[in-house]
Amino acid sequence: MNRTSLTTATLALTTALLAGCSEETPTQVTSADDTQVGHIHGLGIDPADDTLYVATHFGLFQVKDDHEPTRVADRYQDTMAFTVVGPGHFLGSGHPDLREDLPPHLGLIESTDAGQTWKPLALQGRADFHILEPAGDVLYAYDATSGRLLRTEDRATFEEVLAVPLLSVAATETQDQLIATTDQAQLITINPATGETRELSGPTTTYLDTAPDGTVAGIAPDGAVRISSDDGQSWKKTGSIDGQPAAFTISEQGWYAATETTVLRSTDAGATWTRML
Numbered sequence: 001m002n003r004t005s006l007t008t009a010t011l012a013l014t015t016a017l018l019a020g021c022s023e024e025t026p027t028q029v030t031s032a033d034d035t036q037v038g039h040i041h042g043l044g045i046d047p048a049d050d051t052l053y054v055a056t057h058f059g060l061f062q063v064k065d066d067h068e069p070t071r072v073a074d075r076y077q078d079t080m081a082f083t084v085v086g087p088g089h090f091l092g093s094g095h096p097d098l099r100e101d102l103p104p105h106l107g108l109i110e111s112t113d114a115g116q117t118w119k120p121l122a123l124q125g126r127a128d129f130h131i132l133e134p135a136g137d138v139l140y141a142y143d144a145t146s147g148r149l150l151r152t153e154d155r156a157t158f159e160e161v162l163a164v165p166l167l168s169v170a171a172t173e174t175q176d177q178l179i180a181t182t183d184q185a186q187l188i189t190i191n192p193a194t195g196e197t198r199e200l201s202g203p204t205t206t207y208l209d210t211a212p213d214g215t216v217a218g219i220a221p222d223g224a225v226r227i228s229s230d231d232g233q234s235w236k237k238t239g240s241i242d243g244q245p246a247a248f249t250i251s252e253q254g255w256y257a258a259t260e261t262t263v264l265r266s267t268d269a270g271a272t273w274t275r276m277l
Helices: 008-019
Strands: 040-046 051-056 059-063 069-071 078-086 089-095 108-111 119-122 129-135 138-143 148-152 159-163 166-171 178-182 187-190 197-199 207-210 216-219 224-228 236-240 247-251 254-258 263-266
Touching (some): 040 089, 051 089, 059 078, 138 166, 178 207, 207 247, 216 247
Parallel strands (some): 040 078, 078 129, 166 207
Antiparallel strands (some): 040 051, 059 069, 078 089, 148 159, 187 197, 207 216, 216 224, 247 254, 254 263
16 A cells, blocks of 8 residues: 655654553553543443543543533543443443553453443453444454454454554445545545455545444544545545544534544534533
């Protein structure tokens, strides 16, 4: 694959995004303000009550209408990857709270009580997933320790799709193609059946997601929000989050994006954004 060259600033940003956190040590318990979020890795909306959940280096937080973050279950688990797959049903990965007798890499973990408790599903001690992308009955999971995008239908056994450094993955509406961004913020398509990739000529992009209507949306390193209605062939700028992105997700309740310490919401397909945290 031919990689496009980027500016020094963009290269520095993508390096920081890939690093994310220490891959060798669990999260330290901190004596800082217990409502201080910081180092956001993921976002999700629980359809049970439309509560926003923010996955961070220092634990999982919920944010309700008062916009005040509340730590979930008094735990400091470093949740590097996070996705909501049903009411109160979360999937995650990352590194444990130091108070837990667990290996440094959590593999794929699951909560069915909105983050109060977690149980291991697969690859504990062996995988540190930084991307979890549900697509119907399939889950795509990118393991940062091996640089591989994996595929599972039972969340217990995995097969490799391809090995290439990735920042983000989004399933298209038909689910027969993935759109992804590489560690160089290059847009590519991935054939999940063969692992074949193809570069797209679109703009430099870090995070991607797919809206319920099939629109693919992406956020650039400078915060520009763009949309594509033709599976990434062409892009149109719709708005900006005015900062370097750290996470992005789209749900029926709206579009949600984060910088390292701030969460914003859009209810007009990315055109305007309101701070939630």
